[in-house]
Amino acid sequence: MVRTIYYTATTLDGFLATAHDSLDWLFEVPAEPPTERFSAFFAGIGAFLMGSATYEWILDHEKVLEHPQKWTSWYGETPSVVMTTRELPVISGVSFARGDVRPVHARLVEAAGERDIWVVGGGELAGQLADVGLLDELRLSVAPVTLGSGKPLLPRVLTSKDLELTGVEPDGQFVHLTYTVKH
Secondary structure, eight states: OOOEEEEEEEETTSEEEOTTOOOHHHHTSOOOSOOHHHHHHHHTEEEEEEEHHHHHHHHHHTTTTTOTHHHHHHHTTOOEEEEOSSOOOOOTTEEEEOSOHHHHHHHHHHHHTTSEEEEEEOHHHHHHHHHTTOOOEEEEEEESOOOSSSEESOOSOOOTTTEEEEEEEEETTEEEEEEEEOO
């Protein structure tokens, strides 16, 4: 069964980015090189869904428009959809959608085959999926940083009635938390 997994980094106080979409805080935390955890996770991904701010950050920060092969080297041919309400630069292999997440999610489930869908970024996007019962799991890499304000991890009310802790793993200065979303 295809699961929809929101896998992201967050601060201790629950922010993904500053109010101006900066992720500088994340790169200031000493971290080990990517581990087998992410490689194993990505091997199980058949499609992914991304918010527009995350997409723009990747394009700008990683200079993907200047070096479009970077996208393919990271994500291969994995079907990817960016949810947006505006026109954005196009990278080969990326499609765009707007509006209701349900039909987009249905297309991604079909594209993913037996593998999972990764919600790459966007707390609001993850919230929209949670609102309609399509979010199955949260995988959070929590950094020892507080921002005080910014872009929230998940701007929805979810309680212990909605979430079940299924994993805790320290990793240097980070701790990885996994929650199953109860339906």
